[in-house]
Each structure stands twice: as C-alpha cells, then as structure tokens.
Amino acid sequence: MMHIERLCLIGVGLIGGSWARALRDAGAVGEIIGCGRTEASLQRAVELGVIDRYECDPAQAVLGADMVVLGVPLGGMRGVLAAIRETLAPHAIITDVGSAKGSVVADAEAVFGRVPPRFVPGHPIAGTEKSGVEASFKELFRHRRVILTPVADTDPDAVATVRALWEVAGAEVVAMDVEHHDEVLAATSHLPHVLAYGLVDTLAHWDDNREIFQYAAGGFRDFTRIASSDPRMWRDICLANREALLTAMKRYITDLNSLLESVEQADGERLEAVFDNAKQARDHFISLLEQ
Amino acid sequence: MMHIERLCLIGVGLIGGSWARALRDAGAVGEIIGCGRTEASLQRAVELGVIDRYECDPAQAVLGADMVVLGVPLGGMRGVLAAIRETLAPHAIITDVGSAKGSVVADAEAVFGRVPPRFVPGHPIAGTEKSGVEASFKELFRHRRVILTPVADTDPDAVATVRALWEVAGAEVVAMDVEHHDEVLAATSHLPHVLAYGLVDTLAHWDDNREIFQYAAGGFRDFTRIASSDPRMWRDICLANREALLTAMKRYITDLNSLLESVEQADGERLEAVFDNAKQARDHFISLLEQ
Numbered sequence: 001m002m003h004i005e006r007l008c009l010i011g012v013g014l015i016g017g018s019w020a021r022a023l024r025d026a027g028a029v030g031e032i033i034g035c036g037r038t039e040a041s042l043q044r045a046v047e048l049g050v051i052d053r054y055e056c057d058p059a060q061a062v063l064g065a066d067m068v069v070l071g072v073p074l075g076g077m078r079g080v081l082a083a084i085r086e087t088l089a090p091h092a093i094i095t096d097v098g099s100a101k102g103s104v105v106a107d108a109e110a111v112f113g114r115v116p117p118r119f120v121p122g123h124p125i126a127g128t129e130k131s132g133v134e135a136s137f138k139e140l141f142r143h144r145r146v147i148l149t150p151v152a153d154t155d156p157d158a159v160a161t162v163r164a165l166w167e168v169a170g171a172e173v174v175a176m177d178v179e180h181h182d183e184v185l186a187a188t189s190h191l192p193h194v195l196a197y198g199l200v201d202t203l204a205h206w207d208d209n210r211e212i213f214q215y216a217a218g219g220f221r222d223f224t225r226i227a228s229s230d231p232r233m234w235r236d237i238c239l240a241n242r243e244a245l246l247t248a249m250k251r252y253i254t255d256l257n258s259l260l261e262s263v264e265q266a267d268g269e270r271l272e273a274v275f276d277n278a279k280q281a282r283d284h285f286i287s288l289l290e291q
Numbered sequence: 292m293m294h295i296e297r298l299c300l301i302g303v304g305l306i307g308g309s310w311a312r313a314l315r316d317a318g319a320v321g322e323i324i325g326c327g328r329t330e331a332s333l334q335r336a337v338e339l340g341v342i343d344r345y346e347c348d349p350a351q352a353v354l355g356a357d358m359v360v361l362g363v364p365l366g367g368m369r370g371v372l373a374a375i376r377e378t379l380a381p382h383a384i385i386t387d388v389g390s391a392k393g394s395v396v397a398d399a400e401a402v403f404g405r406v407p408p409r410f411v412p413g414h415p416i417a418g419t420e421k422s423g424v425e426a427s428f429k430e431l432f433r434h435r436r437v438i439l440t441p442v443a444d445t446d447p448d449a450v451a452t453v454r455a456l457w458e459v460a461g462a463e464v465v466a467m468d469v470e471h472h473d474e475v476l477a478a479t480s481h482l483p484h485v486l487a488y489g490l491v492d493t494l495a496h497w498d499d500n501r502e503i504f505q506y507a508a509g510g511f512r513d514f515t516r517i518a519s520s521d522p523r524m525w526r527d528i529c530l531a532n533r534e535a536l537l538t539a540m541k542r543y544i545t546d547l548n549s550l551l552e553s554v555e556q557a558d559g560e561r562l563e564a565v566f567d568n569a570k571q572a573r574d575h576f577i578s579l580l581e582q
Contacts, residue, residue, distance in 0.1 A: 216416075221577065278518045
C-alpha cells in the first residue's frame with residue numbers, strides 16, 4: 001500500500017482534517033504536520049489526533065515533507081504557494097482540495113513560472129455545510145468522487161500517488177481537464193450555492209422582522225442548507241471560478257425568465273413539462289448517487 | 292375532546308391520509324369515508340386502516356358527513372365543491388389543505404355564491420417530496436404549523452373545531468388573512484420549488500447525457516429535494532397562486548441579477564456580505580424550527 005512518511009497539511013479544516021483522519025486510520029501515513037492561521041484550532045487538531053504537531057509558518061511546516069496538501073480557501077492559495085516555494089523538498093508531491101481548479105493552476109504558474117510537475121490539482125466532491133477540524137471525520141470521502149485535474153506535464157507518478165491516497169480514504173477518483181471541471185462544478189455546486197444564499201438574503205430583506213421564516217417548512221430547510229456554508233470560502237470560490245459561474249448564472253437566469261413567462265401566461269402545460277423533466281432528471285441523479 | 296362522528300376525506304394522499312391517521316389514533320373520529328379518483332389507491336387506504344370505506348362519487352361520499360376535508364390538488368377544488376354542493380349536510384364543516392388560499396376562496400365563492408360560513412380554508416405547513424397515501428404517517432404534523440385563513444363571516448365555531456382537530460394531530464395553529472398567507476407561502480415555499488425545478492431542468496438540458504449529475508454532491512441532493520415533488524400538484528399551485536408567485540419571482544430575479552453584477556465586477560466584499568447575511572438569517576430560521 002501507498003505510504004507517505006511525512007505529510008504536511010496547510011489548512012486543517014473539514015476536508016484536510018477528514019483526509020488526514022482516513023489516511024492515519026489506514027496506516028498510510030507516518031507523521032502529519034499541520035499549519036494554519038489559528039493556533040487554537042491547530043492545538044485542537046492535535047488534541048483530536050488529526051495532526052501530530054504543527055508549525056505556524058508554512059515555510060517551516062513543509063520542511064522535510066514528502067507530500068503537502070493545500071486545504072486553504074482559494075483566495076489564500078497563491079500566498080501559501082509563494083511561502084513554501086523555497087523550502088519545499090524537490091521530491092515533495094503537492095496537491096490541493098480547492099473547489100475551482102483554473103485559479104489554482106494560475107496561482108501555481110504565477111508563483112513557479114509553470115505548474116510544478118509534482119503538483120496535482122484536486123477536488124474532492126464532498127463536504128457538509130459545516131467547516132473546521134471539529135467537523136472532520138474519516139468517512140467523509142467514502143463513495144465520494146474526487147476529481148484530479150493534472151496538466152500536460154504533470155508527473156504521472158505524482159498523479160498515481162495522490163489517486164492512491166484518495167482511494168485509501170474510500171473515494172472514487174476521476175481525471176478531468178481543468179476547464180471542464182470548472183464548468184461542471186459551476187453548474188452543480190457553485191450556482192446552487194449562489195441561488196440558495198440569494199434566496200435567503202432576498203427573504204431576509206423582504207421582511208425585516210424575519211417573521212416570514214416562521215412559515216417555512218422542511219423543504220425550505222433542505223433547500224437552503226448550503227446557505228449555511230462558510231461565507232468567506234464561498235466568496236473565494238465565486239471569485240476564483242468567476243467566468244464559469246457567470247456563464248452558469250446567465251443560463252439559469254434566462255431559463256428562470258422563461259419560467260416567469262410561463263407563470264405570467266398561466267401556461268400550465270409548459271410548467272408541468274418543466275417540473276416533470278426536472279423530477280425525472282433528479283430521480284436519475286439520485287439513482288447515480290445510490291449506485 | 293373534540294369528536295367528529297363521520298369524517299369524509301376527498302383526496303386520500305399524504306396530507307389527508309396523515310391527518311386521518313392522527314385523528315383516528317387520538318380517538319377523535321368515528322368513521323372515515325374516503326373518496327378519490329383512483330380506486331386502487333382507495334382500496335390501499337382501507338388496507339392501511341387510513342379510511343374505513345370509500346365512495347368514488349364525491350356527492351355520495353359526503354352524505355351524512357359531519358366534516359369534509361378537501362385534500363385534492365388545487366386545480367380540482369372547484370369541481371369537487373360543485374359536486375358536493377347539493378348533498379352536503381347543512382351542519383357539515385368543510386376545510387381544505389391546499390397550499391394557496393386565495394384560489395380556494397375564489398372557488399368556494401364561484402360555487403356557493405359566497406364562502407360558506409362553515410368552510411374553513413386551511414394549510415398545514417408540512418409535507419415531504421413524497422405523495423400518496425402510502426407515504427402518510429400520523430406524526431407528519433407534530434410541531435408543524437397549520438395556517439387557517441377564515442374570511443369575515445366564517446363561523447367561529449367551525450374555526451374552533453378545525454383548529455382543535457389540527458391540535459389533536461400535534462400541530463400549532465395560527466390564523467392569517469388569505470392574501471398574507473399567499474404572499475408568505477409564495478416566498479417561502481412556491482418560489483423555492485420553482486427555483487429547484489428550474490435548476491434541475493437547466494442542468495438536464497445543459498448536458499443531454501446528464502453526465503453532469505455524476506459530479507454533484509450531497510449539497511445538490513438537499514438543494515433539489517423539492518424538485519422531486521409531484522409535478523402536477525406544483526403546476527396547480529403555481530397557477531393558483533400566480534400573482535403572489537410572480538411578485539416573488541420578479542423580486543428574486545432582480546436580486547439575482549444584482550448578485551450576477553457583483554460576480555461580474557469581482558466584488559468580493561459585497562458577495563461576502565450577502566452570503567454572511569444569508570447564513571445569519573438561515574441560522575435564525577433553524578433556531579425557530581428547533582424551538
């Protein structure tokens with residue numbers, strides 16, 4: 001089995017913490033060094049057994065690491081890459097868990113002149129509306145997809161290692177090109193988050209006393225669950241995947257205006273056709289999820 | 292305790308069936324007669340013990356009933372009211388469980404010349420994406436709100452009876468005027484349903500092979516759960532509450548265009564402010580739900 005002697009986790013949150021737990025549980029890793037902005041959170045990560053020790057300075061944290069996982073918000077990627085550039089061991093594999101990949105590739109190019117061959121951009125399609133190391137658990141990636149987006153000259157051995165370590169955590173790994181990843185995720189994740197945040201914000205302004213929320217039911221709770229996600233993280237994702245998100249939003253707004261027209265015209269036939277198609281597509285999605 | 296000797300349920304689905312189960316469980320009802328369009332479903336309701344017997348003709352079903360519950364889709368209300376007008380006992384209380392109230396009041400006015408004093412329009416804020424008597428269960432309304440929208444000359448005794456019977460099922464009953472109900476529900480329920488159906492439909496058309504759904508995660512499942520609701524029922528709701536829904540949709544589309552502009556301008560500060568406000572409002576909503 002794949003074994004990493006020294007793993008460095010920069011950003012010890014839900015995703016990085018859960019992967020670390022899974023790797024340790026499987027015996028796939030020797031020592032785990034954490035690094036982050038908040039010392040209290042790093043201390044908590046040590047107490048929880050997620051990391052063995054920590055450094056507050058990324059340049060120090062990566063010293064001697066065989067693999068570095070970047071689990072910081074997308075807005076922090078470039079700064080971290082710049083900070084570790086000089087002290088990173090030449091053999092070290094780097095990967096990240098960011099929700100957009102084009103921006104991370106651009107950050108790597110900006111810092112290193114090109115994407116380092118041992119840098120494997122990645123994105124686990126998993127998570128909850130919670131964040132932080134307290135919320136981490138080793139089963140988070142079980143039966144979840146992880147998308148890796150290697151570029152033309154990414155070292156195949158590095159890709160194989162990262163893939164194997166995700167598989168250890170129970171994930172199913174697929175490869176995709178950077179642009180396709182960003183387009184698919186804009187549609188299936190970034191757009192829904194913007195819609196949910198937007199709806200709750202619209203309703204909150206509608207009724208300054210927020211009395212309106214008293215009459216919302218369980219369907220609303222589920223629909224808006226993702227609006228309880230970390231606002232700063234999602235700000236970063238929207239900015240990092242701006243182009244693809246704009247395309248998705250425009251497409252959705254066009255379709256929504258067309259639905260508005262159907263309601264205006266009391267076109268029951270068209271409404272039922274749209275709702276029916278959506279229900280069928282969702283049932284298809286649920287069967288995919290359950291496979 | 293309130294006791295209804297003979298209850299007639301027109302439309303024996305998730306809502307009517309669950310209320311019947313709760314009333315019977317509490318001993319609040321003598322005989323329950325069901326009525327519906329599909330005989331197989333009525334037979335199933337008898338097997339499940341939800342109803343005692345059934346009639347296929349609404350005019351026959353309401354004969355001798357002390358209370359009639361209309362649990363049919365909104366598009367079917369007027370026809371049912373017309374069908375039972377001649378055979379309904381003068382003392383019988385009527386109530387409905389429709390998701391829009393203005394249309395039901397208009398239907399009653401159209402059929403009876405005015406809203407009958409013993410007709411209490413109602414709406415339980417409960418349900419799941421499932422439908423049909425098979426999905427019914429007696430706890431559905433526990434700790435849920437039920438909104439009654441009596442009009443000026445509704446008989447207070449009839450309101451008190453309907454209120455008591457909902458309380459037997461564990462619900463918290465509030466009264467509201469018809470227009471306010473329809474506005475609040477358009478915002479908190481009808482709009483979210485349209486948005487969820489619309490998103491899944493947009494994505495399904497985006498990628499004809501629906502490959503895109505393979506990369507959607509749990510957040511997407513929750514966000515789109517309501518898009519698995521019954522398309523015909525929701526078509527009816529959109530048509531029945533058309534004016535309030537149009538207002539809500541327009542307001543949302545305006546706000547969404549403003550969010551689009553923020554993404555276009557890479558205005559991270561504004562995005563974070565909107566997301567943060569939404570998260571706070573949703574946390575407030577969740578605390579209300581849990582109270």
